[in-house]
Amino acid sequence: MPSANSRPRLAVKILDERLKDRMPRYATEGSAGMDLHALLDQPLTIEPGQCELVRTGLSIHIADPGLAGMILPRSGLGHKHGIVLGNLVGLIDSDYQGELMVSVWNRGQKTFTLEPFERMAQYVIVPVVQAELEIVDDFSDSLRGSGGFGSSGRH
Numbered sequence: 230m231p232s233a234n235s236r237p238r239l240a241v242k243i244l245d246e247r248l249k250d251r252m253p254r255y256a257t258e259g260s261a262g263m264d265l266h267a268l269l270d271q272p273l274t275i276e277p278g279q280c281e282l283v284r285t286g287l288s289i290h291i292a293d294p295g296l297a298g299m300i301l302p303r304s305g306l307g308h309k310h311g312i313v314l315g316n317l318v319g320l321i322d323s324d325y326q327g328e329l330m331v332s333v334w335n336r337g338q339k340t341f342t343l344e345p346f347e348r349m350a351q352y353v354i355v356p357v358v359q360a361e362l363e364i365v366d367d368f369s370d371s372l373r374g375s376g377g378f379g380s381s382g383r384h
């Protein structure tokens with residue numbers, strides 16, 4: 230695993246002083262994501278079916294088009310409390326310089342209270358390949374062809 234020194238360095242703006250001692254970090258050496266804390270002045274009640282856009286107090290400029298950020302649910306909150314993301318997955322462009330926002334969706338059946346600075350989601354950096362689309366009339370044959378949606382097991 231690359232040491233902390235050889236990891237890509239991403240510029241972060243702290244938009245609220247209270248985030249200074251709650252910076253996202255890898256909890257273990259092998260963690261894929263860093264948890265994002267909810268920037269809230271008071272507890273936020275989220276009713277079943279309700280979705281709230283919650284501030285993180287951070288802007289992260291990834292800058293490198295070969296990388297992207299993803300905001301993913303935390304499994305404990307998702308499984309035990311039905312707290313996932315209103316957009317299912319948040320995709321953060323490398324040129325985005327605004328505040329990271331988390332769409333917190335209560336897809337469960339009970340009211341959930343999100344506490345100030347609770348860890349609500351996780352942020353993962355992933356490699357990205359940008360492609361060029363080249364218009365053609367025909368493709369060279371492939372084994373699959375245009376079969377999809379469960380076609381591979383059928384005779």
Ligand SMILES: O=c1ccn([C@H]2C[C@H](O)[C@@H](COP(=O)(O)OP(=O)(O)OP(=O)(O)O)O2)c(=O)[nH]1
Pocket residue numbers: 300316318319320321322323325328329330331332
């Ligand atoms: O959960 C999310 C998803 C997105 N964003 C920010 C970063 C991302 O780069 C930008 C745009 O996201 P996306 O392209 O998914 O949204 P859009 O609806 O297509 O908006 P736009 O027209 O601004 O691209 O919004 C967040 O802060 N949190």
Ligand SMILES: [Mg+2]
Pocket residue numbers: none
């Ligand atoms: Mg977009």
